[in-house]
Amino acid sequence: MTDSPWIAKWIACVAQERARTEPPAHFPPLPAIPAGRYIDPEFFALECDAVWRRTWLYAGHVDQLPAPGSYFLWSYGSAPVVVLRGDDGEIRAFYNTCRHRGAPVVRAAEGRVGTTLVCGYHGWTYDRQGKLRAVTDRRDWAPFDFACYGLSPVRCEIFGTWIFVCEDAAVQPLADFLAPAARYFQHLPLDKLRLANRRGFDVACNAKVLIDNFLEAYHFRLLHAKTTDRIFDNLGTSIHLWQNGHSIMLSPNRRADWIDPGTIGMPEMRESTAIERHHNPSYCVFPNFIVPIAPTGMPSVTIWPRTVRTSSVEVLWFAPSWGDGPRPPLWDTRVANFDRIVDEDIQFAEPIQQSIESPGFRGVPLNYQERRIYHWHEEVDRRIGADRVPAALRVEPMLARFVE
Ligand code: FES
Numbered sequence: 001m002t003d004s005p006w007i008a009k010w011i012a013c014v015a016q017e018r019a020r021t022e023p024p025a026h027f028p029p030l031p032a033i034p035a036g037r038y039i040d041p042e043f044f045a046l047e048c049d050a051v052w053r054r055t056w057l058y059a060g061h062v063d064q065l066p067a068p069g070s071y072f073l074w075s076y077g078s079a080p081v082v083v084l085r086g087d088d089g090e091i092r093a094f095y096n097t098c099r100h101r102g103a104p105v106v107r108a109a110e111g112r113v114g115t116t117l118v119c120g121y122h123g124w125t126y127d128r129q130g131k132l133r134a135v136t137d138r139r140d141w142a143p144f145d146f147a148c149y150g151l152s153p154v155r156c157e158i159f160g161t162w163i164f165v166c167e168d169a170a171v172q173p174l175a176d177f178l179a180p181a182a183r184y185f186q187h188l189p190l191d192k193l194r195l196a197n198r199r200g201f202d203v204a205c206n207a208k209v210l211i212d213n214f215l216e217a218y219h220f221r222l223l224h225a226k227t228t229d230r231i232f233d234n235l236g237t238s239i240h241l242w243q244n245g246h247s248i249m250l251s252p253n254r255r256a257d258w259i260d261p262g263t264i265g266m267p268e269m270r271e272s273t274a275i276e277r278h279h280n281p282s283y284c285v286f287p288n289f290i291v292p293i294a295p296t297g298m299p300s301v302t303i304w305p306r307t308v309r310t311s312s313v314e315v316l317w318f319a320p321s322w323g324d325g326p327r328p329p330l331w332d333t334r335v336a337n338f339d340r341i342v343d344e345d346i347q348f349a350e351p352i353q354q355s356i357e358s359p360g361f362r363g364v365p366l367n368y369q370e371r372r373i374y375h376w377h378e379e380v381d382r383r384i385g386a387d388r389v390p391a392a393l394r395v396e397p398m399l400a401r402f403v404e
């Protein structure tokens, strides 16, 4: 892996970025992203339908489902979904809705069901694979086929230790969807990563205000003057755009030999290459799974639309195993340091949303260094179908020839 040709290519790209004094001559100026995409309810509905209901989305980590019957609720889709480990060890997802009159079959956000799921309303009983096994007062029902009344499944597949769901039954296999990005990090032992931390909060802005933020390094210099900017050189940031809306920004360490002092003594992924050791490779797994990878682990910022003007954020940490027992205390500082950076990122989100609503805001002009944002928006329009996007809100395709 260390001698893979793409590694040398990526490092050469960083050097080119550091050396250039203007945008590359062949790169077109980008039209502004229309402001209405962040405030228009009609566009929000199109985006929910075409992107958030039809794309593979990170839902959780296998550590959240340690035993048969363990479950958690995933509540960022069109309706709550219960993600459940069955008696056979398989992880499945179902809409959390009883097939009788629609009561939720689990109530708590996470937990462990007994050998069956019993609906609290009239007692219809499902097994841990989602099959209907019993109904109360069977004598009052005409004969019917139980097989037609199992919990309604939602597509659910695993990549490493990450559980993804998709509400579109016809979606392509997860591995195919992830491949354009995953081929660059699947040399890491992703099937052994532990869930080291999880926190969530809500923000009063359109999800794209936050997603845009995590797709560029242009803000490092000011917004992260005392944190990220001291470590990573945004002027060396190299960007690769991939199929399916995925992308990376690769920001080099300011000092090649720099090691995060907060990680000394933590177990490393020995498969890490010069990319993870000397850069911040921040992947965007379309649409909302931002993963900057270091040898000792990776946080993820995952951003969810709630309404056109509200979002939720989950900040997660995945790491190689620290062995038996609870998470070592070193992690407290590491998590706190990253939380500080995320808090810096978030601070402008709500004021930006308010300002986007003002007649003074016309649209978002983007520079060469911000082109991942444009690539992301192009993918959204591709998925919606450009002809279905109101003309005033459309993003003109500009970057197809730069997609690797
Ligand atoms: S709604 Fe679940 S048993 Fe009636």
Ligand SMILES: [Fe+2]
Residues within 6 Å of the ligand: 213, 214, 219, 223, 224, 341, 345
């Ligand atoms: Fe940031």
